[in-house]
């Protein structure tokens with residue numbers, strides 16, 4: 001066994017080229033998904049205050065943006081919709097001419113090869129802001145399932161490539177899978193937000209998606225942050241119901257969860273680098289307190305090192321520019 005002075009771990013760190021040769025994990029543009037917010041209406045392109053560089057777009061404003069995304073070699077976008085009208089049961093979420101179907105059609109006309117993933121949830125569409133139907137002050141699991149299944153179908157009928165349920169109801173993957181299969185969409189994969197925690201890191205997103213709950217919080221359906229064994233059960237449940245890709249969310253404070261899921265299941269694994277993680281970096285960078293480029297690449301590399309195959313990140317466009325410039 002070599003020991004110092006024969007063994008010197010610094011030998012392989014002497015030069016950039018040597019370090020690159022032995023680098024164990026790499027951020028690849030091909031693994032990134034760029035989340036986008038689409039608002040019902042026309043002529044809207046407005047920056048989100050708490051997420052500098054991220055905009056609300058009305059559907060007809062999307063083509064130039066997605067053309068740029070494709071030029072940057074980002075393979076996929078994740079769409080969130082903000083409807084004009086909200087109601088108790090989130091009807092706008094499953095309207096065939098709703099904001100997401102409109103957005104999908106606009107994107108597919110402009111850039112057919114760009115993968116379109118859609119977030120399937122009711123919270124942006126309900127007047128109370130919860131992810132499901134509320135009955136007696138409680139988010140009712142089973143009444144919500146058919147509505148989620150209808151929502152996913154409306155996206156797929158408009159051309160979505162992957163549907164991504166983020167509501168955390170039990171049985172939603174099964175309900176969505178059965179409905180898609182019945183309608184002839186056996187080939188459409190489900191990316192499930194399998195282990196999604198009730199996290200304060202979603203703060204800026206709720207402003208962006210106008211989806212903050214009007215009473216209570218999401219802790220009766222999203223996971224409790226101290227738990228990791230339960231995350232494995234959540235993932236197992238979604239796999240059993242037919243999920244093709246599983247996700248852990250948020251990413252940065254949950255790297256251990258990503259690692260354990262990676263070690264336990266042989267499924268493609270995604271991690272969501274959420275709005276609060278993005279906003280923290282942006283805020284510090286704007287003040288000159290952090291080197292943004294270095295910090296973002298370090299964060300994304302850490303998420304890969306923890307075991308994620310796919311990263312959903314608002315930094316995708318800038319990362320692509322940085323990596324192509326070097």
Ligand code: PBG
Nearest residue numbers: 121123166201202205274275276
């Ligand atoms: C909604 C949803 C949320 C996010 C993705 N889908 C918010 C929530 O559950 O409150 C968070 C994304 C982010 O913070 O970037 N179902």
